[in-house]
Amino acid sequence: MPVACTFVTTAPPLIVARGLEKRFGASVAVDGIDVHVEAGEAFGFLGPNGAGKTSTMRMIGCVSPRSGGELSVLGFDPATDGPQIRARLGVVPQEDTLDLELTVRENVLIYGRYFDLPRAAIRTRADELLEFVQLTDRSNDRVDNLSGGMKRRLTIARALVNRPDLVLLDEPTTGLDPQARHLVWDRLYRLKRQGATLVLTTHYMDEAEQLCDRLVIMDAGRIVAEGSPRQLIEKHATREVVELRFRSESVQHAALPRLHAIGARIEELADRVLLYTNTGEADVERLQADGLETETLLIRRASLEDVFLTLTGRTLEE
Amino acid sequence: MSFLFVHVVERNFMAYRRMWLVFLSGFVEPVLFLLSIGVGVGKLVGSVTVPGVGAIPYDMFVAPALLATSAMNGSVFDTTFNFFFKYKYAKSFDAMLATPLGTTDVALGEMGWALLRGTIYAAAFLATMLVFGLVESWWAILAIPASMLIGFAFAGAGMAATTWMRSFVDFDYVNIVLVPMFLFSATFFPLSRYPEALQWVVRVTPLYQGVAIERSLVLGDLHWTLLLNVAYLVVMGLVGVRVAGKRLTKLLTP
Ligand SMILES: Nc1ncnc2c1ncn2[C@@H]1O[C@H](COP(=O)(O)OP(=O)(O)O)[C@@H](O)[C@H]1O
Numbered sequence: 001m002p003v004a005c006t007f008v009t010t011a012p013p014l015i016v017a018r019g020l021e022k023r024f025g026a027s028v029a030v031d032g033i034d035v036h037v038e039a040g041e042a043f044g045f046l047g048p049n050g051a052g053k054t055s056t057m058r059m060i061g062c063v064s065p066r067s068g069g070e071l072s073v074l075g076f077d078p079a080t081d082g083p084q085i086r087a088r089l090g091v092v093p094q095e096d097t098l099d100l101e102l103t104v105r106e107n108v109l110i111y112g113r114y115f116d117l118p119r120a121a122i123r124t125r126a127d128e129l130l131e132f133v134q135l136t137d138r139s140n141d142r143v144d145n146l147s148g149g150m151k152r153r154l155t156i157a158r159a160l161v162n163r164p165d166l167v168l169l170d171e172p173t174t175g176l177d178p179q180a181r182h183l184v185w186d187r188l189y190r191l192k193r194q195g196a197t198l199v200l201t202t203h204y205m206d207e208a209e210q211l212c213d214r215l216v217i218m219d220a221g222r223i224v225a226e227g228s229p230r231q232l233i234e235k236h237a238t239r240e241v242v243e244l245r246f247r248s249e250s251v252q253h254a255a256l257p258r259l260h261a262i263g264a265r266i267e268e269l270a271d272r273v274l275l276y277t278n279t280g281e282a283d284v285e286r287l288q289a290d291g292l293e294t295e296t297l298l299i300r301r302a303s304l305e306d307v308f309l310t311l312t313g314r315t316l317e318e
Numbered sequence: 319m320s321f322l323f324v325h326v327v328e329r330n331f332m333a334y335r336r337m338w339l340v341f342l343s344g345f346v347e348p349v350l351f352l353l354s355i356g357v358g359v360g361k362l363v364g365s366v367t368v369p370g371v372g373a374i375p376y377d378m379f380v381a382p383a384l385l386a387t388s389a390m391n392g393s394v395f396d397t398t399f400n401f402f403f404k405y406k407y408a409k410s411f412d413a414m415l416a417t418p419l420g421t422t423d424v425a426l427g428e429m430g431w432a433l434l435r436g437t438i439y440a441a442a443f444l445a446t447m448l449v450f451g452l453v454e455s456w457w458a459i460l461a462i463p464a465s466m467l468i469g470f471a472f473a474g475a476g477m478a479a480t481t482w483m484r485s486f487v488d489f490d491y492v493n494i495v496l497v498p499m500f501l502f503s504a505t506f507f508p509l510s511r512y513p514e515a516l517q518w519v520v521r522v523t524p525l526y527q528g529v530a531i532e533r534s535l536v537l538g539d540l541h542w543t544l545l546l547n548v549a550y551l552v553v554m555g556l557v558g559v560r561v562a563g564k565r566l567t568k569l570l571t572p
């Protein structure tokens with residue numbers, strides 16, 4: 001086949017950052033990160049509080065100028081083309097910014113107007129979106145009266161009013177109870193299946209595992225690892241983790257030599273010891289044969305939490 | 319610069335549809351002042367001599383000043399208290415800035431709303447004055463755009479000042495500025511009644527410019543110095559919007 005006939009179908013990435021930095025005075029919030037996000041991906045920033053996730057999202061969302069490095073969003077430069085870029089973004093900020101003086105439906109309507117969309121089109125769209133986030137029966141309620149989860153869903157609906165090419169979600173489920181969280185995840189999952197490009201931040205490893213095709217782990221303004229959840233776990237953690245809890249700190253301390261004898265990598269936390277191994281069953285049998293007394297003992301698959309712990313020596317939630 | 323700021327005006331329109339009682343109160347206040355001071359106190363005072371016009375009834379003297387004052391109050395209220403609430407607590411502006419709207423659009427939109435509301439009040443108050451027989455000249459029709467100008471000047475200044483406010487406690491300063499200005503801008507007695515030295519202080523206050531313009535128009539006593547009053551207010555408004563826009567950019571998009 002002649003070379004001229006092979007189509008190169010690689011669409012340009014929606015986000016490209018090289019050496020991206022954000023400083024507030026003397027403090028460095030984002031310390032030179034490289035990121036690229038392709039169309040159709042669900043991409044995540046996973047990291048603890050203060051890692052620089054929101055600062056990064058705000059630079060991508062063109063509401064915070066970068067302090068250094070390069071950034072291109074949808075092929076444009078946020079420093080000069082902010083309004084054009086924002087016209088094609090859907091933003092769910094970390095803190096709710098719903099309009100408390102308006103009803104649920106009016107929130108979507110006026111938001112559409114900010115994008116200069118025609119009123120009739122927004123009305124149809126608003127009904128669709130409220131249906132999508134299961135808030136149709138609350139259409140005429142004041143926003144004050146909604147639960148945290150409903151507010152989050154409304155914020156998501158609002159962010160979709162302009163049919164964005166890129167949806168930015170900063171901690172979409174932080175502060176929600178498990179049930180409300182699952183409802184949000186379910187909607188995001190549907191969006192993903194419809195082909196939307198999602199970029200989200202989270203400090204919940206289960207959220208990152210559930211939703212992200214690919215993610216970076218951020219800590220102190222830097223990216224410490226990148227890959228799919230599977231890849232990250234394979235690369236930075238073992239297949240299995242044995243979690244051991246002891247009656248007291250001194251018992252835990254006394255058990256350490258025997259645990260080290262197993263030969264697996266060990267993480268010692270305040271309330272438990274983690275054993276990274278590929279042979280969990282066998283190790284546990286050996287420890288029990290050895291007469292090790294534990295309060296609880298659990299063999300589980302390694303998670304992103306373990307990846308973070310391995311890379312930074314800390315847990316995500318602390 | 320774009321025309322997107324009209325959507326910010328539209329947002330306020332949407333919100334106030336349910337708050338029409340609040341909306342109405344802005345009209346009632348100056349009318350109450352007119353009835354109590356203009357008509358009531360006026361009975362005791364009798365007439366006032368205005369240079370170039372002669373002796374006029376007291377209510378006719380006070381009414382144009384109340385028109386100017388209500389333009390000031392309405393616009394200051396919208397751009398300080400209401401603006402601060404949206405900026406600091408409701409985060410309405412953060413929501414707007416995630417869309418193609420920029421900080422200039424937000425500042426212009428909020429100001430546009432303050433002006434629109436002020437214009438409606440001015441027109442209603444002027445109509446009331448007409449009913450009371452307090453309008454002497456066809457020039458009075460220009461009192462409405464003059465109210466918009468006063469509103470513009472104070473909206474700019476109010477919005478700029480608000481960007482430095484830390485909490486609602488700081489708004490006491492707004493009253494510390496507004497109340498003396500309301501009482502001593504040749505509102506309730508003519509400039510000639512002030513001590514010589516104070517006359518110059520009064521002449522440079524912003525509300526005095528508004529009072530001078532409104533009074534001239536309503537009484538049909540036009541003078542070239544009005545251009546100075548107009549220029550003063552135009553500059554005040556422009557500087558205010560510019561400062562407010564810059565400050566908002568710094569505060570909302572750090
Ligand atoms: N507006 C700001 N002014 C000063 N420092 C800030 C500002 N926003 C964030 N920071 C600092 O930048 C760092 C990163 O914060 P942030 O991006 O919010 O992290 P994350 O979203 O991952 O929790 C933190 O140390 C935070 O205190």
Ligand SMILES: [Mg+2]
Pocket residue numbers: 053054055094170171
């Ligand atoms: Mg954050």
